[in-house]
Amino acid sequence: MSSALDSDPGSELFASYEADFKLVRADITQKLDQIPELSGEPRKAAIRAAERAVDEADEILGQMSLEINNIPSTQRSKIKPRLRNYAHDLDISRHSLVKHAQNLDRDALFGARSKPGSGDAVVDQRQQLLSGTDRLERSTQRLKDSQRVANETEEIGASILGDLGSQREQIMNTHNTLNDSERFLDRSIKTLRGMARRMATNRMITIAIITVLVLLIIAVIVSKFR
Numbered sequence: 001m002s003s004a005l006d007s008d009p010g011s012e013l014f015a016s017y018e019a020d021f022k023l024v025r026a027d028i029t030q031k032l033d034q035i036p037e038l039s040g041e042p043r044k045a046a047i048r049a050a051e052r053a054v055d056e057a058d059e060i061l062g063q064m065s066l067e068i069n070n071i072p073s074t075q076r077s078k079i080k081p082r083l084r085n086y087a088h089d090l091d092i093s094r095h096s097l098v099k100h101a102q103n104l105d106r107d108a109l110f111g112a113r114s115k116p117g118s119g120d121a122v123v124d125q126r127q128q129l130l131s132g133t134d135r136l137e138r139s140t141q142r143l144k145d146s147q148r149v150a151n152e153t154e155e156i157g158a159s160i161l162g163d164l165g166s167q168r169e170q171i172m173n174t175h176n177t178l179n180d181s182e183r184f185l186d187r188s189i190k191t192l193r194g195m196a197r198r199m200a201t202n203r204m205i206t207i208a209i210i211t212v213l214v215l216l217i218i219a220v221i222v223s224k225f226r
Contacts, residue, residue, distance in 0.1 A: 011075065014067045017060055021086060024057040028093050035100045043104060050097050057090055065151060069158070091144065098137050 031050040038046050064083060068076055 011071050014064060014071060014079070017064045017067060021057055021060045021064065024053055024060060025086075025089065025093070028053045028057060032093060032096055032100070047097065047101055047104060050100075054090065054094050054097060057093075061086055061090060065147075069154075087144070087148075091141070094140065095137070098133060102133060 028050060031046055031053060035043060035046045035050065061083075064086070068079060068083060071079060
């Protein structure tokens with residue numbers, strides 16, 4: 001992980017989960033490589049140990065899927081492909097483990113057939129076990145697909161909510177701008193009305209002065225002709 005990623009608390013926790021996952025994945029790979037070389041009880045024990053390791057890796061991967069939501073979106077887009085690769089690798093390991101278990105059951109089945117006194121009941125039980133294992137594998141894959149779809153839906157929903165929040169903020173800013181413009185317009189109207197009143201007052205004063213001057217002129221003219 002890069003230093004820029006490790007600086008974020010959520011990213012540090014994700015990096016810790018990722019390191020744990022890599023260790024468990026390496027352990028799974030080692031166990032899967034050892035299984036073909038074993039037989040009997042040691043092989044069964046190795047398969048059970050590998051199953052526990054796969055379950056642990058799956059749990060860690062689930063924690064990583066949750067923790068990725070706490071990582072900034074600019075870094076999240078770079079991490080998601082790596083997370084999908086981890087899930088794909090784990091599915092391959094799980095499928096390989098199922099194959100080993102099926103091979104073990106087949107070996108036990110063929111061994112039972114070669115022993116005297118073995119009957120059809122043993123064969124039926126083995127076939128049912130193989131069928132149940134196959135159904136379990138398909139169910140697990142469907143659950144993984146459902147989880148992936150749910151995660152993608154959650155990401156889309158989070159993106160839509162983010163866009164709506166941004167649009168709401170823009171609308172609020174526009175509303176505030178309109179309110180400011182309305183206040184400025186009200187003040188401008190009041191100013192124009194005041195100017196109009198002053199102009200009307202000045203006009204009346206001017207008319208009064210002119211009237212007085214005219215009367216004075218008339219009075220002077222009349223006084224001269226007396």
